[in-house]
Amino acid sequence: MTAPAWRRIAGLVLVAALAGTAGWGFHRVFPGAELIVAVVPGAVAPALVAALTRSRPLWLALMLDVVLWFAGTIALYRGFAPGLFADVADAWQGLLTTLLPAQPEPHLLVLVHTLVWAAAVIGAEVLNRTRTRVAAALPSIIVYGVALLFGVDGTGSNLPVAGAVVVLVVALALVREERPALWLLAGVPAGAVLAALALVAGPLLPIAAEPYNPRENAELPPPRRVDSVSPLDRVSAWLQFPGRELFTVKADKPHNWRLAVLDRYDGVRWTSAARFQPTGGRVPEGEWDGEAETVRQSVTFSGLPGTWLPAAERPVEVTGVRGLAVDPGSGSLLAAGKPGKGFTYQVTSRVAKPSKQDLLDATPAADASLTAFPAGPQEKLFRKLAQEATKGADLPIKQAYRLQSYLRANAGYEVAAPPGHSLKGLEFFLETTHRGTSEQFASAFALMARTLGMPSRVVVGFRPGEAEPGGVYRVRSGHVMAWAEIKFDRLGWRPFYPTPGRSGSKDDHDVVSSAIQESEKLAGEFTQGGTDKPKQSRPSDAGTAEESAGGPSPWLIAPMAGAVLLVAYLGVAMVRPWWRRRARRNAPGPGQRVLGAWRQTCDDLGLRDARALTAEEVVARSGAISPDLQPLADISNYARYAPEDIAPEAADEAWRRSDAVRLAVRARTPATARLRDRLLLR
């Protein structure tokens, strides 16, 4: 019995809508309209193909589907993409290592296009060629699950999409139910009750509070050397030629512009352990969740080398950068390629404004990697000086500010000081010369803090620059400055400016950042005072990669591999019987077709392994199920053992009777038993 045409067409429309809705589940990953290009063709084309090839072979439909998928990718890439298949294979990893929202790049969107297309193809063909009711919705539901997983930490709500999926699945089940159209209305209350239950019970589930986030287990790209020369090494060079214009910033207030963060020290150089992740513009917030000032900046490049992007601490959103990557730990920004002159982007930063009490209550964070001191005799000296400097300070924050004041008071700033920040150089700086640039001051501060058990790092950036009308600050190479930061629990990283003469509000005529002003104010309160003087320095090599990539985490691979295997198994379990029946039905020659019909019937009767049974014995066992079994057995015997070739009409009749027996078996077998048999590949 064939389903009415309207049910078939409505089913295909629903399958397309389901696939499209499942694809729309990626809206938390790609919030923009670009998602439409990835979703709509992938959802609609297979349904159209299925509608047009219903009575054609499956291979033809699949070929057309593949061609249309390819056409969809051309629309997505706006041309032919040579690395298309590699993009499809790599996109999932790209998405898992991207901070949401992701850039709507074709090489990422192609995954959505492919998933939606696959769901639509499987769904449409299952609907077209089987009598199952909701099996056609299964691929779309799986795709929606994938979308939920990828977009778990994105913005926006899943509720409307989930509701739409539920409604469409219910609608599909109703349309596939071969009962009068009016009966379909009876399913509406059931769907409403189900949706209400989901709404009420959903938030009570344990995973509702802390949903599983695959990105937490994704293996991030290894630290990499993003510039041939470390920004810390450039400090001295830039100071030698201070007039070189690097960039301008249009901002409400002057701030120090951070460029790079270096948190690993090996005794010779400071390097960065940053794991940069692609992002569509959002930058994860820091640890501080209290009072903060929002600073909006528009940065225009003039001659800043490298791919680092300056911004005030701490950026939370960046626009105007294509191929932006961010280190979630430090908030450092990186462009995909070297920005040219005139390149402009906008940054919104959140500058922490903790209260004095917050500072007094702060305790250093526990992080062994950030308090590590390289082995060497210098540690003793650094510890002795640090203890001397912080003598009498009972709180960590006071120790830090006293350390800052100590360096400012006991060493001088000198632009011509030898560059470098190795342990021996810093020892020479602290014991002998007492002259250096911010490179040495920041490094010495960070290492002395580490001997006190305070996690520290070095930041390379710029002072606010020269103020111009309209809130524009012109930053030149001479404005470069390194400072140190200490990490406190809850507060996050707090900056300290130990360099005298260059980082104080009274040292020069340049604009001084509000952060420095505040830091000086606090230092006055927490210490017994101290003075400083200016001087200068020179670079060393910056950090590079430390760890090799080990591929994605096994914790991620295992469930994904399991999911893939599960989906593959379900696919095989679903398609295998249909495929086998189809192969038997289309076997070459009427004789083979008759034999195929008989074997199919034996399978349907659960007698696949009873090979010792003759046709008559099969009839004796199961003849009560259908009156078509005996004639089918006769035809089968004739085809196998009679001397004549069997007529094609007999083969048709055999299949008609086989189908009738199959329907009779289905009517007698509970749905659960059928599902069990199918899942067990019986």
Next chain:
Amino acid sequence: MTHYSHEQTQQPAQLAGQFAQRFQLLAGNIEHVIRGKREAVELALICLFAEGHLLIEDVPGTGKTTLARSIAASVDAEWRRVQFTPDLLPSDITGVSIFNQAHQKFEFHQGPVFANIVLADEINRASPKTQAALLEVMEERRVTVDAEPHPVPRPFLVVATQNPVDMDGTYPLPEAQLDRFLMQISVGYPDHASEVQVLKGMPTGPQVERLPVVARASDVAGMIDFATRIHVADPVYDYIVALCAATRTSPHLRLGASPRGSLALLRAARVKAAAAGRHYVVPEDVKALAVPVLAHRLIRTPEAELRDVTAAGVLGDLLAGMPVPQAA
């Protein structure tokens, strides 16, 4: 019978249909007398049309003789009964040459074996020499006296009976001679309803003498010839050979089925196929006849006998584990 092939191939199928019709007519006719024993009747008829001989092993009074008489009465054939006793001589069966003084020559006087259907009652009570004489006629289908052959009429069916109880003073047929019988069956007691019907029919019920003749001997001969032309597909040959070969390697059997056994099974299967209105043999035919045709040819091992494993049981196990041919 429905036909699934092209028109020009329908003639054998039609002939098979006619065969089946007549077969069923005969079986139905005999069943008027032998009530409730359709299977035994059909097996006996299969023996007749396969030109084999039937050994019935059963207790007295179950209708062995009546069965033979009913077959003879239904086909308008001559039948004789020979009660085998220890003093029965071979010539009492085959016949003797007597000198005719009037014609001054020896004349052959045919024995009771010269009939279409011969009932050899309690064959195991005769001496081996007499048994051998009968078995030789069964195989050769002729009696040779003074170098002159005397063929027995066609059709020719020997229905021998054995009594499984009261075996004292008997001469059990040796295995080699059992092999000469196409089938060994047991009529068995009728079921309750059939026995009631038998009682109700006495004395006015159907009698063998009153059975109508539904086929002439010449018709039977034609049906025998037709049965030999029934088609057997190669996979069915393989099936028969595989089954017989399996009996030769069964751990429960000391002696398996011989090639004569396979030939017998094939002949019987052909008749059964025709009796079902088919002009081709299906494995079902082989399976249905395997036990009556082969079981009496098998010799069990002592261990199997001790464990009460029957030859029929062994065959049943072999059939249950042997895949039927799947492809033409």
